[in-house]
Amino acid sequence: MTQTAKIAPAAGLRPQPVEAFNRIGEENAFAVLARATALAAEGRDIVNLGIGQPDFPTPPHIVEAAIKALRDGHHGYTPSTGIAPLREAVAADVHRRFGEEIDPGRVVIVPGGKVTMFSAILMLGEPGAEILYPDPGFPIYRSMIEFTGAKPVPVPIREENGFGFSAEETLALITPRTRLLILNSPANPTGGVTPKAEIDALVAGLARHPHVVILSDEIYDQFLFDGEAHTTLLAYPEIRDRLILLNGWSKTYAMTGWRLGWSLWPVGLFEPMRKLAVNAWSCVNAPAQFGALAALTGPQDCVGEMVAEFDRRRKLVVDGLNALPGISCATPKGAFYAFPNIAGTGWSSAKKLASALLDEAGVATIGGPDFGVHGEGYIHLSYANSAQNISRALDRMAEFLAQARAA
Numbered sequence: 001m002t003q004t005a006k007i008a009p010a011a012g013l014r015p016q017p018v019e020a021f022n023r024i025g026e027e028n029a030f031a032v033l034a035r036a037t038a039l040a041a042e043g044r045d046i047v048n049l050g051i052g053q054p055d056f057p058t059p060p061h062i063v064e065a066a067i068k069a070l071r072d073g074h075h076g077y078t079p080s081t082g083i084a085p086l087r088e089a090v091a092a093d094v095h096r097r098f099g100e101e102i103d104p105g106r107v108v109i110v111p112g113g114k115v116t117m118f119s120a121i122l123m124l125g126e127p128g129a130e131i132l133y134p135d136p137g138f139p140i141y142r143s144m145i146e147f148t149g150a151k152p153v154p155v156p157i158r159e160e161n162g163f164g165f166s167a168e169e170t171l172a173l174i175t176p177r178t179r180l181l182i183l184n185s186p187a188n189p190t191g192g193v194t195p196k197a198e199i200d201a202l203v204a205g206l207a208r209h210p211h212v213v214i215l216s217d218e219i220y221d222q223f224l225f226d227g228e229a230h231t232t233l234l235a236y237p238e239i240r241d242r243l244i245l246l247n248g249w250s251k252t253y254a255m256t257g258w259r260l261g262w263s264l265w266p267v268g269l270f271e272p273m274r275k276l277a278v279n280a281w282s283c284v285n286a287p288a289q290f291g292a293l294a295a296l297t298g299p300q301d302c303v304g305e306m307v308a309e310f311d312r313r314r315k316l317v318v319d320g321l322n323a324l325p326g327i328s329c330a331t332p333k334g335a336f337y338a339f340p341n342i343a344g345t346g347w348s349s350a351k352k353l354a355s356a357l358l359d360e361a362g363v364a365t366i367g368g369p370d371f372g373v374h375g376e377g378y379i380h381l382s383y384a385n386s387a388q389n390i391s392r393a394l395d396r397m398a399e400f401l402a403q404a405r406a407a
């Protein structure tokens with residue numbers, strides 16, 4: 001027998017990943033996007049209110065900065081944690097917006113905000129540990145918790161609390177095994193914003209649980225309406241030594257496809273994060289980092305203009321949804337999502353309603369349960385689409401709900 005024959009797999013056997021991969025989940029927004037794109041390719045007219053990415057182009061000065069970086073010869077690896085001027089610009093931006101000092105030496109530039117949650121959960125999750133996460137919430141939290149073998153502990157996010165989290169309910173779920181608490185405000189998928197008083201109460205209660213690390217996902221921190229001001233967890237010095245902050249450029253500067261984010265790590269977790277970066281992605285691509293630098297140091301009116309446009313659409317979406325039979329929609333205070341309650345429509349499965357809306361009415365939305373069990377009874381709409389398309393979607397939904405038999 002030859003050496004090659006010895007190592008060739010037996011006929012019919014397929015390579016299999018380790019058991020943890022049976023537990024990894026995904027983000028249904030991408031599946032809905034793929035289905036909506038496939039239907040559109042068949043010639044169907046689809047309005048996509050599923051995926052959470054601004055429909056605006058990246059502002060031109062940011063694009064130009066990245067092109068210039070390539071022309072200037074920035075073709076190589078950068079430090080794994082990001083180029084120094086960008087890490088300093090992140091610290092300066094945090095200071096400008098919140099008056100808080102952060103150490104640029106503990107900022108890590110990552111290929112997308114998602115990578116921060118991936119890394120934090122990987123670093124702190126293991127069998128025996130418990131991780132608290134918002135439900136409904138961004139689906140990757142739970143997926144990654146399951147992947148690590150830690151126990152996912154959902155913190156219910158309730159409509160009666162304006163889709164903010166309750167400090168009391170969150171604190172009551174903490175046990176000696178709780179390793180990480182994930183917070184997200186303004187929130188996906190609801191658009192909910194947790195009031196400052198609730199965050200104050202949570203932080204005060206966390207003093208009794210010094211073993212719990214906090215991951216605050218603040219990626220929508222500039223998407224606030226009705227004069228709301230963002231409460232960053234950075235404003236609480238008493239938890240700074242156990243706070244991981246997730247933020248980035250994807251939403252604020254319409255840069256989802258650039259794959260860029262930043263995170264701040266406490267002492268003790270920074271080194272593992274740096275090493276993870278070296279092992280997994282080496283560095284974020286160099287020209288994108290120069291684009292990100294231009295975003296932070298350049299004019300900010302592009303952000304204000306985009307948020308103002310989202311605010312106009314928010315009113316259109318909320319008024320339009322509330323006019324639909326059986327639907328009631330709380331006014332979201334942040335992000336660019338609406339999370340209408342479908343209880344009155346007769347549809348007992350929000351996922352079935354979402355898929356019927358796509359197949360029969362040509363409107364892509366996402367069923368609430370794709371964001372966790374507490375999402376049943378709701379559907380998720382992203383209003384990152386033109387006012388004209390939003391109006392078309394609402395008309396189609398009205399027609400569909402008036403005619404279709406609920407399932």
Ligand code: PLP
Pocket residue numbers: 052111112113114115138184187188217219248249250256260261
């Ligand atoms: N966190 C939340 C709450 C999000 O909704 C998203 C994207 O939708 C992310 C993080 C990830 O952002 P990025 O595209 O930068 O990975």
